[in-house]
Amino acid sequence: MAGNNGGPWGGGGNDGDDDDDRFRPNGNGDRNGGRRPNNDPQIPEFDEIINKTKDQLRVLIGGGDGRKSDGGGGAGGAGGPQITRGMVGLGALAAVAVWAFSSFYTVRPEQKSVELFLGASYAIGEPGLNFAPWPFVTAEVVNVTQEQTIEIGVGRGNAADAGLMLTGDENIVDIDFQVVWNITEPDRFLFNLADPETTIAAVAESSMREIIAQSELAPILNRDRGAIADGVAEQVQRTLDSYDSGVNIIRVNLQAVNPPSQVIAVEDLDGNTTQTSPLSAFRDVQDAEQERDRLQNLADAYANRVLAQARGDAARVLEQAEGYRARVVNEAQGEASRFLAVLGEYQLAPEVTRQRLYLETVEAVFGATDIILLDDNGQGGGGVVPYLPLDQVRRPTTDGGSN
Amino acid sequence: MNRSTYILPVIVIAVAAILSSIFIVDERQKALVLQFGQIVSVKEDPGIGFKIPLVQEVVFYDDRILALDVDPLEVTPLDDRRLIVDAFARYRITDVERFRQAVGTGGEETAARRLDSILRSETREVLGSVSSNDILSTDRAALMLRIRNAAISEANALGVTIIDVRLKRTDLPSENLNATFQRMVAERAREAEDERARGREAAQRIEAQADRTVVELVSEASREARIIEGEADALRNNIFAQAYGQDAEFFQFYRSLEAYGIAIGQGNARLVLSPDHEFFNYLRNENGTTTPDR
Numbered sequence: 001m002a003g004n005n006g007g008p009w010g011g012g013g014n015d016g017d018d019d020d021d022r023f024r025p026n027g028n029g030d031r032n033g034g035r036r037p038n039n040d041p042q043i044p045e046f047d048e049i050i051n052k053t054k055d056q057l058r059v060l061i062g063g064g065d066g067r068k069s070d071g072g073g074g075a076g077g078a079g080g081p082q083i084t085r086g087m088v089g090l091g092a093l094a095a096v097a098v099w100a101f102s103s104f105y106t107v108r109p110e111q112k113s114v115e116l117f118l119g120a121s122y123a124i125g126e127p128g129l130n131f132a133p134w135p136f137v138t139a140e141v142v143n144v145t146q147e148q149t150i151e152i153g154v155g156r157g158n159a160a161d162a163g164l165m166l167t168g169d170e171n172i173v174d175i176d177f178q179v180v181w182n183i184t185e186p187d188r189f190l191f192n193l194a195d196p197e198t199t200i201a202a203v204a205e206s207s208m209r210e211i212i213a214q215s216e217l218a219p220i221l222n223r224d225r226g227a228i229a230d231g232v233a234e235q236v237q238r239t240l241d242s243y244d245s246g247v248n249i250i251r252v253n254l255q256a257v258n259p260p261s262q263v264i265a266v267e268d269l270d271g272n273t274t275q276t277s278p279l280s281a282f283r284d285v286q287d288a289e290q291e292r293d294r295l296q297n298l299a300d301a302y303a304n305r306v307l308a309q310a311r312g313d314a315a316r317v318l319e320q321a322e323g324y325r326a327r328v329v330n331e332a333q334g335e336a337s338r339f340l341a342v343l344g345e346y347q348l349a350p351e352v353t354r355q356r357l358y359l360e361t362v363e364a365v366f367g368a369t370d371i372i373l374l375d376d377n378g379q380g381g382g383g384v385v386p387y388l389p390l391d392q393v394r395r396p397t398t399d400g401g402s403n
Numbered sequence: 404m405n406r407s408t409y410i411l412p413v414i415v416i417a418v419a420a421i422l423s424s425i426f427i428v429d430e431r432q433k434a435l436v437l438q439f440g441q442i443v444s445v446k447e448d449p450g451i452g453f454k455i456p457l458v459q460e461v462v463f464y465d466d467r468i469l470a471l472d473v474d475p476l477e478v479t480p481l482d483d484r485r486l487i488v489d490a491f492a493r494y495r496i497t498d499v500e501r502f503r504q505a506v507g508t509g510g511e512e513t514a515a516r517r518l519d520s521i522l523r524s525e526t527r528e529v530l531g532s533v534s535s536n537d538i539l540s541t542d543r544a545a546l547m548l549r550i551r552n553a554a555i556s557e558a559n560a561l562g563v564t565i566i567d568v569r570l571k572r573t574d575l576p577s578e579n580l581n582a583t584f585q586r587m588v589a590e591r592a593r594e595a596e597d598e599r600a601r602g603r604e605a606a607q608r609i610e611a612q613a614d615r616t617v618v619e620l621v622s623e624a625s626r627e628a629r630i631i632e633g634e635a636d637a638l639r640n641n642i643f644a645q646a647y648g649q650d651a652e653f654f655q656f657y658r659s660l661e662a663y664g665i666a667i668g669q670g671n672a673r674l675v676l677s678p679d680h681e682f683f684n685y686l687r688n689e690n691g692t693t694t695p696d697r
Contacts, residue, residue, distance in 0.1 A: 116429065116430060116449070118427050118449075118450050118451045119427040119428050119429040119430060119432075119449040119450055119451070120430060120448070120449035120450045121430045121449070164574065164580075165574075166539055166573065166574055166575065168539070170539070170583065171583070171587055172575075172580070172583055172584070172587065187430075190430070190431070191430045191431050191466075191467060192467055192468055193467055193468050194465055194467040194468060194469045194470060195469075195470045198470055198472075199468070199470055199493065202470070202472065202491045202569070202571060203569065205571050205572075206491070206569040206570060206571045209570070209571060209572060209573065210543050210544070210570075213539050213543065213573070239567070239569075242566075242567065243468050243493060243566065243567070245468075259587065260584060260587075262580075262584060264581055264584045264585060264588070266585055266588045266589070266592075268592065269592070269596060276588055277584070277588070278584050278587040278588055278591065281587065281588040281590075281591035281592060281595070282591055284591060284592070284595045285591050285594045285595045285598065287595070288594070288595035288596070288597075288598035288599045288602075289598050291598065291599055291602055292598045292599060292601055292602030292605070293602070294602070295599075295602035295603055295605065295606040296602060296605045296606055296609065298606060299605065299606035299607070299608075299609035299610050299613075300609055302609070302610050302613060303609050303610060303612065303613030303616075306613050306614065306617050307613055307616055307617060307620075309617070310616065310617035310618075310620040310621055311620055313620075313621050313624070314620045314621055314623065314624030315624070317621070317624040317625050317627075317628045318624050318627050318628055318631070320628065321627065321628030321629070321630075321631035321632050321635075322631060324631070324632050324635055325631050325632065325634060325635035325638075326635075328632075328635040328636060328638070328639045329635055329638050329639060329642070331639070332638070332639035332640075332642040332643055333642055335643070335646075336642045336643055336645070336646030336647075337646070339646050339647060339654065339657065340646050340649070342657060343649060343650055343653055343657075346650075346653055346657075347650075354656065357656075357657065357660055358660065359682075361660040361661075361663055361664055361668075362663075362682050364664055364668050365663055365664055365667055365668035366674070366682070368668050368669060369667060369668065369672050369673065369674050370673040370674070371673075371674050371675075371676055372673065372674070372675045372676070373676055373677070373678050373683075374675055374676070374677060
């Protein structure tokens, strides 16, 4: 039978008072009677039950040992009816407790319940304590506010290409995404969809593939991600609404949007075969962009180095030239002014100065020089051939020079 | 005593009879009451129902929207490119009587198998009549609707209403997949190679420019230096000319003396002189006359 599902929990009643009254006649006064003074007719009955119970207890305690030996046959004996009545009372009490226990249930704040009266939906239970009198009413509790997540494209070991989708420009992209949803209308959710999780997953996958098929690879990988997630969420919501499913799509999270990572053998520019994947090829492009920057930076560094060196060299050459100019001009000026000074003095006493200058110079020259006086034109010494050993002439001068 | 021994079985039997003559149809279900296999009544609304115990039996069917995932199938669109298509359908058992007649005791599993084959053939037919570009891109929604509409009438014979048919995967077969991957890799390789080559190009350009600038800078500096040096030499000559020009004869004398001092006055020469040399004039006599008095 359909009525046996659901697990109601017991407690006191605060809801469904009408039902309470309707189903009371079978004597469930033990708990509710004390709380409700208007149920006067039931109080005597309650006392009666207490009394019966007392009687029964007395019988059990007082004559217990005496009857124990033939207790198995007691049903047919004289004391039989008395014991049976007491047992019935206890049993009824227990039955009532079990019934109450299975008729009350709590709904936590994030939940709602759907109550079915003989299988037909008739009420939505709000959070708190709820009453569903068994066996006529059954309740099903569902989490409504709690966000539930379905992952698509990941963790499915059966197919390696689970998340692979074809884009509009016939590329393939690997998409992992999550659908986050909750239940807005628990009755519709329970009664309209046989398998809500797989339905949401299938609808989401279908919508995602449809939208991916309409856009191109490059924007999918970067700037269109938000738009795609929104588009999928909207389309899934529309489809689920058409199923009257009572499901609300909160959002769609695109987790990984990558080129496929399947490894394939590819022949490269130089004719070598390498193992690579579209994903690593895409990463290689990023590497290449970095490398381009790196090469440019290295070249810039080289340029900076040699240019600075060249500027330094140029400055050095120029400064050297300026130094040369200063030196040459200063020397010339110095020498010229020395000459002019001497000239001035000379003009005051030309003969004497001239003689003095001459003698000073010759003195200095001769004083520092080995001199050989040779009277070559004297008649007295005729016949003397001057002998000049050139190698020995050299030697003393070099010796003298080194000393 | 005797009465009470009978009462208990009677109550039990009565309760059993009542329990087996009522049945509850859940919100999620529809029920058929069968009598020896014949359909006696249909209970579509939830609630309590009655039957004759032992003679009649109740069969329940799901009244919710049921899912059917069609296995991936290969279709060949008009342009002869093959595609792997994965469809799924949502359906509902609307006519339990016809449903029972159509699937017999097999129930929902048999229905799912029948629907699966219906959907497969309709999918093949519809997708075979368009080009692959239509399937892959924009017209998907319209195609899904066409498949649904085509399948609806056949499904009606099963007592089933198809609510929705959707295409999940429309992919290339694995051999084409590999070729597509190769193409994607090649495209990226082109881009990467372009980046690297442009990097090298830029580097060479920058370096060559730098080298040129170096040569320019250095040669410019050396030009400037030569100019400066020339100016300095000119100035030097000018200074000398102005100074020495005041008395050319004295300059000759003065500069010659200086030159002698530098040329032979450093102890690097040995002179062989005649005593007749002018320097020795007073060495010979006190008058300093050149003619010897012998």
